[in-house]
Amino acid sequence: MNSVDDTGDVAGLTSVPTSHRLRGLAGIGVLATLAAMVATTLAAALAQAMGVDFEIPDGGQAIPLPGFAVVTGFFSVVGVVIAVALFRWSGRPADRFLWTAVTLTAISLVPPLISGANTATATALLGLHLVPAAVMIPTLTRSLRTRSTMAGE
Incomplete structure (x- = not known):
């Protein structure tokens, strides 16, 4: 006879409820x-x-340092939302997230190249697109793999 507790675990098998795994993923993402x-x-x-100088020719003004934090925060949260959605609705969330994030990062490299900014600014902007990607992509991919394994998926 198998007994099931209120978390959906079969006696002798432990798994973390999906809601806890989602919250954990979101916490790691934050x-x-x-x-x-x-x-x-x-x-x-x-x-x-x-x-x-981070001056973009169209507006003639330099990008302020807080602007980098704001834009990085916004798009990183978008990445966390994508990771949570893939965890919830994909059979292979880590693989799907990795490909999605790398693709979106590659697309994000286009604007600095076509901005008309001087070489130093364009090069720095390219590098600054890769910095948050280097933090977010491995962290969320690893967390998705760990949480999927915890679920036995």
């Missing part, structure tokens, strides 16, 4: 977002200290 915001802003400050 921490990774904060780390990506700090890393990107610090990298932008370093580039600025080295003489990069």
